[in-house]
Structures are given as C-alpha cells and as structure tokens.
Amino acid sequence: MSLIKSSTIDILDSIGEGLFTVNKDFKINFFNSAAERITGLKREEVFGKFCKHVFRSNRCFIKCPIAQVLETDKNIYELESKIRNRNGNFVPIKMNVSVLKNAENEPTGGVISFRDISELEIFREKHIKKNQFHGVVGHSKAMQEIFQLIEEISDSDASVLIQGDSGTGKEMIANAVQATSLRKDKPFIKVNCSVFSPQLLASELFGHVKGSFTGAIKDRQGRFEVADGGTLFLDEVCEMPMQTQLQLLRVIQEGTFERVGESITRTVDVRVIAASNKNIKETISQGNFREDLYYRLNVIPIEIPPIDERKEDIPHLVKHFIKKYALIYNKNIQDVEDDALEHLINYPWPGNVRELENAIEYSFARTKDKNIIEFCKLPPNIREKASPIVRQNKSCHSKDETTAIIQLLEKHQWNKTKVAKELGIGRSTLWRKLKELNLGE
Secondary structure: OOOOOHHHHHHHHHOOOEEEEEEOOOEEEEEOHHHHHHHOOOHHHHOOOEHHHHHOOHHHHHOOHHHHHHHHOOOEEEEEEEEEOOOOOEEEEEEEEEEEEOOOOOEEEEEEEEEEOHHHHHHHHHHHHHHOEOOEOOOOHHHHHHHHHHHHOOOOOOOEEEEOOOOOOHHHHHHHHHHOOOOOOOOEEEEEHHHOOHHHHHHHHHOEOOOOOOOOOOOEOOHHHHOOOOEEEEEOHHHOOHHHHHHHHHHHHHOEEOOEOOOOOEEOOOEEEEEEOOOHHHHHHOOOOOHHHHHHHOOEEEEOOOHHHOHHHHHHHHHHHHHHHHHHHOOOOOEEOHHHHHHHHHOOOOOHHHHHHHHHHHHHHHOOOOOEEOHHHOOHHHHOOOOHHHHHHOOOOHHHHHHHHHHHHHHOOOOHHHHHHHHOOOHHHHHHHHHHOOOOO
16 A cells, blocks of 8 residues: 555544655555545545546646655645545645655655645635625725725726835735726736846746747747736836836837747737835836836826824734634634734834734744733734833743832832832732732732
C-alpha cells in the first residue's frame, strides 16, 4: 500500500485534515481517512493514480503546486484551490504542499495536507453580503456615499480612478465597481503596475511576438486582449512608465494597440479601472504622469478616506474580521473586550484596514481557551499607543503588573481607593487583582 509504517498511518488517519502523498511520478501512494471524507473517494480507488486525475483541479493542469515544490524545494502554505469530489462537485480547500525526502535528503515525492473551507465560502457568500456592499464593510457617511456612487454608475462604461492611502481597500472598491457593472459577467483582469519592469509591463498589457526581446520565445496575448469585452484593473497606475502611459492613453481613446515587436493594429473593447495611493496631481507636477491620461482615467473619481477619518466603521470591521477568523482558525471567539475595542477605535491605523485585519488575526492566533479578545492579546506596537493608565490597568505581563501595583500602593500608603482611582478601576477589581497577585487581601 505504502512505505509509511502502520503506526504512522494510524496517526495520520486520526488528524482532521486531509493528507495524501505522491511519488516522483505524481502517483498517489497514501491517502488518509480525512481525505476520504472530504473527497468521498476510498483510498483503494486512488492508489497508483495520477493525482491530477483524482482531484481534477485547475491548478493541477495550469501550475501544479506539487511540481513547484519539487522544482524549487520550497514549501507552499495556505494555497486556496478547488477539487472535485466523487459527485463531481467542487470543494473549496486550503492546502500545504511539501517535498518528501529519503534518508539521503533526496526528493522522493510530495506530501499535501488540505482542509475543507466550504463553511468559509458560505460565510463569504451569505453572511458578508448581509452587512456589506459587495464585500466592502462601511457604515460611515463617506463609505455610504461611495456605495451610492457605485450603484449610480452601474450602467456606465466610463473609466474609474480610485485613490486612497495604502491599505484602504482600493482593490475591493474596484471589485464592487465591476460586480455592479454591465460587464459583471465578462472577464475582470487585474495588473499591479509596480511589479513589472517597463519592458515587461508593456508586454504584460499589450502582449508580444516571438523574438521581440530576450525571453520572448513565443507569441503572447496581453491583458487587454484577455480582458476584451470586460474590465481591466490597473493598480498602482502612477508607477507606469511614460511610454506605456502613452500606449494606455491610445487604447482608452481609440481602443487600439500593437503587441510589442509587431506592427499589426489590434482592436479591443475594455473598460479601465485604475487605482493609486499617490497624489496623482503631484505626480503630474513632477513630470512623472501624463496630464491627458489622468483626465481620461479620472472620468469617475472615487476617493477612499483613511480609516482614521471614519472611526465609526472600526467596530463593524472588527466584528467582520472576528467572524472571518473564527471560521479560519476554528475558534469560538465572538467579541473583543470593551477596553480593547476602545483602543482599536482610538488607534491612528497608519496601515488602514489592512493593518486592522492583521491586528485581529494576530490576536486570534494568541487567544487560547477564551471567547473574547483581550487588550493584552493585541499586537505590542498597537498596545504601546494606549494611555499609561490603560497600560497599567491592562498590564500584559504579571511581573510588570505586580511592580506597577506595588509602586502605586507605596505611593498612596496602601490606600486602595486612591490606587483604584489612579488605575481607573473599581475597588473590588483592585481587590481581586491583589488576591490574584498574592499582594494581601
């Protein structure tokens, strides 16, 4: 059946995650009980079969993760995908992929663990929609005005320019614009302009022909051709080089372009949504962005305010992220304590919504055996911004807390009423803390 020892098989069969192994030919040689449960397939049915023929995932045929780890010797973690079960239905999963090696440290195959995230998908599709606008959380007046604008332009194909600080959710707003548009069932292609060199960006957007530059070993379609009839999202558009800006302007104005290294004019019908975290007018004044392109992109402007300017959204975002990570981490955490929430609201959030989400995930990872996130479980850099009284009251290390309370007791000659007042807590709370810290009655 497999080279895995029977005692190890018993252990692997007892875990909740699906797990299977393949040899260097990508044939399955182990399949645990959870894998049987998730897929509906019996191990006897899959042994010796190519894994791509068992799971029939798009990733198997386009960019096989097992092949990647065997080629790079680098493990893959938390990769989302979908596999087909016995009934032919897609099951959403998250997987981890690692290389299997023998005693001589030579690769012999791969090991893949995966878990069913169907409940998370249901949460995304149902619970999110209930309190959000196409996945965007925003109860503030500013965000409600953005949602109203997106609904009002739903029958327009005009270009949209989304501006906002890093982490405010520009891509999510772009998703909402596309989801409400007449092109919602057409291709929606995304390009981050900051991750490509000038030559590669032109090729990425407009395609190239074989031999047009080093590495161009065959003809290739660009993103505009792939997005024909649909929408193209250009993130960090201010990072686009001037020559490419001129080519983009032509596509927006005329709907025509040429592939790199080719003189044949091609025609496309693509709506452009662009985004930037820079002040584009300043970029224009510095000579790094074309003014005529700015006006072509800025037909419908959307400005996303930083989270520090819409603090009323923070409690709703916190609740949203708590629900999300409760499913991901399978923890019964339902809320955040009042002092922690108050600090989250008052914190300036230079990283905006992205930083807030990271803070909640950090807190989830640290919270054990409780159904509430405490102040002490927030990231240290965020806790440090709290007031001295809160930090004393919520000391996250018993040694520090003991020292702080002893200093206050000595300062007030053990007058517990004055100590409690300075700490901002009730006398009974102080009494309980003294008892817990063995500092008398």
